[in-house]
Amino acid sequence: MMWGLITEIAWALMVARGKQTVIAGVGVVFSITMFVALLGFMNGLNSMLDGLILNRTPHIRFYNEVKPNPEQPIQLYDKESHHVIRSIKPSASRLDIHNSGPIMESLENDQRVLGVAPKITTQVFYNVGTIDITGVINGVNVEKEADLFAFEDYITTGNVQDLNNTLNSVILGKGAADRMLAEIGDLIQVTTAQGNRMQLKVVGYFQSGLGDVDNVQSYASINTVQKMLGEPSSYVTDIQVKLHDLNLAPEMAKELSQIYQVDADDIQTVNAQFETGTQVRSMISYAVGITLLVVSGFGIYNILNMMIYEKMDTIAILKAIGFSGRDVNMIFIMIALTIGVVGGALGLILGYMAGLGIERIPFETEALPTIKTFPVDFNPRYYMIAGVFSVVTTYFAGYFPARKASKIDPVDIIRGK
Amino acid sequence: MQRSSVLRTQNVSKYFFSPEKTQVLKEVCLDVKKGEFVSVMGKSGCGKSTLLYILSTMDTDYEGQLFIENELITGLDAKVLSRIRNEKIGFVFQFHYLLNEFSALENVKIPAMKLGKFSPEEIENRAMEKLKIFGMESHALKKVHQLSGGQKQRVAIARALINDPLIIMGDEPTGNLDNTNSDIVFNIFKELAQDFHQTMLIVTHDDEFAKGTDRIIEMEDGSII
Numbered sequence: 079m080m081w082g083l084i085t086e087i088a089w090a091l092m093v094a095r096g097k098q099t100v101i102a103g104v105g106v107v108f109s110i111t112m113f114v115a116l117l118g119f120m121n122g123l124n125s126m127l128d129g130l131i132l133n134r135t136p137h138i139r140f141y142n143e144v145k146p147n148p149e150q151p152i153q154l155y156d157k158e159s160h161h162v163i164r165s166i167k168p169s170a171s172r173l174d175i176h177n178s179g180p181i182m183e184s185l186e187n188d189q190r191v192l193g194v195a196p197k198i199t200t201q202v203f204y205n206v207g208t209i210d211i212t213g214v215i216n217g218v219n220v221e222k223e224a225d226l227f228a229f230e231d232y233i234t235t236g237n238v239q240d241l242n243n244t245l246n247s248v249i250l251g252k253g254a255a256d257r258m259l260a261e262i263g264d265l266i267q268v269t270t271a272q273g274n275r276m277q278l279k280v281v282g283y284f285q286s287g288l289g290d291v292d293n294v295q296s297y298a299s300i301n302t303v304q305k306m307l308g309e310p311s312s313y314v315t316d317i318q319v320k321l322h323d324l325n326l327a328p329e330m331a332k333e334l335s336q337i338y339q340v341d342a343d344d345i346q347t348v349n350a351q352f353e354t355g356t357q358v359r360s361m362i363s364y365a366v367g368i369t370l371l372v373v374s375g376f377g378i379y380n381i382l383n384m385m386i387y388e389k390m391d392t393i394a395i396l397k398a399i400g401f402s403g404r405d406v407n408m409i410f411i412m413i414a415l416t417i418g419v420v421g422g423a424l425g426l427i428l429g430y431m432a433g434l435g436i437e438r439i440p441f442e443t444e445a446l447p448t449i450k451t452f453p454v455d456f457n458p459r460y461y462m463i464a465g466v467f468s469v470v471t472t473y474f475a476g477y478f479p480a481r482k483a484s485k486i487d488p489v490d491i492i493r494g495k
Numbered sequence: 496m497q498r499s500s501v502l503r504t505q506n507v508s509k510y511f512f513s514p515e516k517t518q519v520l521k522e523v524c525l526d527v528k529k530g531e532f533v534s535v536m537g538k539s540g541c542g543k544s545t546l547l548y549i550l551s552t553m554d555t556d557y558e559g560q561l562f563i564e565n566e567l568i569t570g571l572d573a574k575v576l577s578r579i580r581n582e583k584i585g586f587v588f589q590f591h592y593l594l595n596e597f598s599a600l601e602n603v604k605i606p607a608m609k610l611g612k613f614s615p616e617e618i619e620n621r622a623m624e625k626l627k628i629f630g631m632e633s634h635a636l637k638k639v640h641q642l643s644g645g646q647k648q649r650v651a652i653a654r655a656l657i658n659d660p661l662i663i664m665g666d667e668p669t670g671n672l673d674n675t676n677s678d679i680v681f682n683i684f685k686e687l688a689q690d691f692h693q694t695m696l697i698v699t700h701d702d703e704f705a706k707g708t709d710r711i712i713e714m715e716d717g718s719i720i
Contacts, residue, residue: 082608083605083608083609087596087605090594090596090597091596093596094595094596391592392594392595392596394592395592395593395594396594396605397553397577398551398553398580398586398588398592399580399581399586399605399606399609399654400577400578400579400580400581400582400606400609400610401577401581401609402573402574402577402578403573403574403577404574405577405609487553488553489548489553489554492548492553492588492592492666493544493548
């Protein structure tokens with residue numbers, strides 16, 4: 079009953095100043111639309127750019143680092159002093175991970191682990207005519223690599239499965255392939271660091287979008303690389319682990335590296351700069367979005383203030399006929415919230431549509447083979463933040479004018495006439 | 496028969512502080528009985544409007560005591576005062592003071608809706624009834640700006656009556672009207688007094704008007720003479 083009356087009066091006041099009310103509403107609609115579209119777009123781009131690196135990076139990588147023996151012989155003689163003489167150089171004997179089979183098995187059984195993929199990274203020379211081009215061939219388990227690291231997304235030509243199906247096959251980095259003039263189906267010759275030579279058949283091109291990577295890296299099945307190096311099938315230089323929760327990586331890396339007696343890197347340490355970049359970018363987009371909302375809040379504040387000056391008489395009459403300060407306050411808060419809620423809802427819808435629109439704009443670059451249109455993130459969180467914020471800003475925009483209205487002394491107004 | 500007191504003041508004084516301290520009301524004592532039609536007369540600036548605002552509970556900044564139906568009103572909370580204004584006091588101002596955003600009927604209905612004592616249908620019926628008393632029923636759905644000055648004042652009186660108030664207060668209700676309309680409005684007040692025994696307190700400086708009332712209270716320099 080009470081609320082009905084207050085709503086009715088609020089509505090009548092808004093209709094009486096229809097144009098200004100609509101303008102205030104449009105301000106909110108615009109800012110919410112921009113907020114949602116901007117955040118969606120920015121974060122879409124963000125996650126795409128991060129994805130370029132992060133999707134393809136294991137959360138934890140186990141490997142043997144090439145390093146000198148920490149216990150040099152002279153230390154056996156005198157433990158206390160500083161030693162200048164170092165005689166034992168790093169040994170190249172064990173790049174592979176000892177006991178890789180059992181380690182992988184125990185990792186697979188770990189609850190926190192999403193998946194495990196073995197990998198061999200080896201330096202090679204691509205023999206092109208009379209010169210050699212340095213490169214890296216990654217021996218991968220094709221299925222797991224595709225499952226865990228979106229390997230297929232980066233194969234621009236050819237089929238991943240051909241690595242398994244075709245004997246001694248290779249997927250060349252696009253840059254490397256261009257240099258070697260290697261077409262699909264061609265045979266290329268590579269020489270390993272140990273001097274073994276092998277002919278590999280090109281079955282596809284690989285393009286990550288990072289030029290340095292594409293000029294050097296190529297992929298072959300893990301068996302092919304083991305054969306190339308002349309190593310047994312237990313030979314694995316890297317174990318890549320993907321976790322359910324990425325944030326556990328640093329802790330687990332430390333823990334497991336002690337258990338398995340092998341070096342471990344976690345994704346946070348390796349890619350710290352991406353994390354920072356992402357945070358800064360989303361901070362900027364939040365700041366811009368919130369600025370828009372605050373500006374529209376000032377618009378509402380202005381219009382309500384004007385309305386109160388124009389409607390002094392109305393407020394005085396309402397008070398004279400028995401409305402309390404609180405009732406008047408609620409009327410103006412109601413006006414502000416109506417503008418906020420209606421404007422906010424329309425803004426969310428328009429923002430969603432703007433997102434759909436941006437998602438259709440073609441965006442093709444050489445560097446990003448898998449991206450055809452602008453990426454947009456439709457995370458419901460942005461819509462919730464925008465919705466809540468539109469109500470909160472309009473509430474505060476209404477709060478001060480409403481308080482002023484509630485304090486108007488009817489005697490002053492009536493006497494003033 | 497001793498009639499009960501509706502509105503009583505005891506030594507009400509009021510000061511204005513700007514530009515300098517001046518006493519506008521000097522220990523005013525006043526008693527309005529049930530069913531009385533009282534007019535307050537006096538020159539401009541004698542404090543009669545100020546007194547009316549204090550009586551209406553809108554102005555709370557005064558010394559002395561105010562009683563409505565022998566209950567002390569002075570010092571009550573603003574919310575309670577709003578309620579009292581809503582329920583017990585009907586206002587008619589010099590200028591029409593209707594809400595321009597609403598129709599005549601809605602203007603009459605609003606105090607009743609605020610009071611919330613009757614159902615919406617009842618309020619609608621009562622409002623139409625009140626408008627009918629003043630021959631305004633055919634204008635019920637018109638917006639305020641479509642009404643003439645006299646018509647607006649009649650609607651305002653209908654609004655003042657909607658909650659069957661204890662007392663109607665008027666601040667020069669005919670002051671802004673031409674003679675014809677002024678007469679119409681005066682006759683309405685007369686009718687209310689005779690037929691409905693409505694208690695009324697009207698501030699005016701229209702001698703004609705005052706002569707028609709039961710009792711004239713004359714004021715000069717903030718005191719009743």
